[in-house]
Amino acid sequence: MPSIPMNLGTDDYAHLFARLRTNRNRKVWSELTAHQAPHKPILLLCVLDLFDSGGFSSNLVEISEDIAELFGRYWERILPFGRTGNLALPFFHLRSEEFWHLLPRNEAAGIGPQITSLARLREEVIGARLDGELYDAIRSKENRDRLRSVLIETYFSPEARRPLVEQSAINRGAFVYSEELLKRPRDPKVQETLSIEEAYRPAVRDGGFRRAIVNAYSHRCALCGIRVRTLDGRTAVAAAHIVPWSETQDDRPANGLALCRTCHWTFDEGLLGVSQSYEVLASRQLGVPDNLPGYLTSLEGRAIFHPSAEAHRPDLRSLEWHRENVLR
Structure with missing residues (x-):
């Protein structure tokens, strides 16, 4: 050449x-x-x-x-x-x-x-x-x-171009939104910074929240502590709201946890929770007949894994809401 x-x-x-x-x-x-x-x-x-x-x-x-x-x-x-x-x-x-x-x-x-x-x-x-x-x-x-x-x-191809243009807009908006969430962790109005077209807003918000939470927890599950990355960069954890977004429209890092798939499902189902002293709580329903909960019951009483920044740590009022409304 x-x-x-x-x-x-x-x-x-x-x-x-x-x-x-x-x-x-x-x-x-x-x-x-x-x-x-x-x-x-x-x-x-x-x-x-x-x-x-x-x-x-x-x-x-x-x-x-x-x-x-x-x-x-x-x-x-x-x-x-x-x-x-x-x-x-x-x-x-x-x-x-x-x-x-x-x-x-x-x-x-x-x-x-x-x-x-x-x-x-x-x-x-x-x-x-x-x-x-x-x-x-x-x-x-x-x-x-x-x-x-x-x-x-x-x-x-022409068929693929529109999804790529949309994904580009989502990527850019999500990055900016996540940076705002991490820089202004106590501001409930951060979502107002979104400037991407209305059609992209849910995907932008979801992507920004995910990036903020996963980065805050350094790709480590808050409950079980695993951190696994594949050779192509994929991570074992996802971002979970403590109080659902549909209830509060709250994307602050303090209303989120980085959780692996198993812990995410059990937390959302009310089988695991977090105490006021930031220790894992396990529902008795994990031990019902025919269940084989494995390591999940051993998590009870263990301290959760925190983000390094104090402002990003789980909000105690959000955790209380989860215990009262979700934990079985």
Whole structure:
């Protein structure tokens, strides 16, 4: 491939974005992704979304939880159920496009010839630096919108384009909302900061609440304490409201818990709760005949796992509401 000239403008990068090197196996990739692998376009969409959200303070694309989350959201929106995406692949292989420069952790050792997992990527790579001209270009919203359109219209079918545009709006709004929730944890009117179109508001609010809670608890279940991350960045925990949003419209971190799937279900069903002294309570119904609750009964009396920030810890009045109205 010939060397790319210096001092490229937005037109040049739009041209390069429309000609990414991708796997073009029609037997593997459907018409939804224009019969080619969507990894690189999706990762670049994530980068543009993070710029829109204020997620960059310098020219460094980090291998962060945020970019892994956005990548997974896009992937789930357009790819068949059961087909998982792997952020490590495009993050590594985008270096062939020449505007994407991987920064090795060890300059002397460099970067290996092939990286296929996030764990290995994080071991060898600090992140990626964009061409200076590209970084300057995408600091402009107009340029970001143009490059986003190029990616969506080049690499996805007309059927897939609308969901991707919607997901981009959701990603950007959810990021901003979650930052507001974490920065203003005692303000019940944070939801008024949402500025995305009304049709996207529920998804934006849900995504923002989830990001805020999962980050506050560092991906650890408040009740059982497990923290498990897959190699492609997925987490075992989800965000649960203590008092349902339908009751109070309260997305404050203090009205939330990060819970694994089992603890989430048992908490919502009133089989587990939390005392005023922040200890796990177990309902007697866990021990009814034919139940095999396993480790759940052993959680009773154990202190829950808190967020490090005092303002994000569970609200005692919310926990009291749960004990009085949900715990069996």
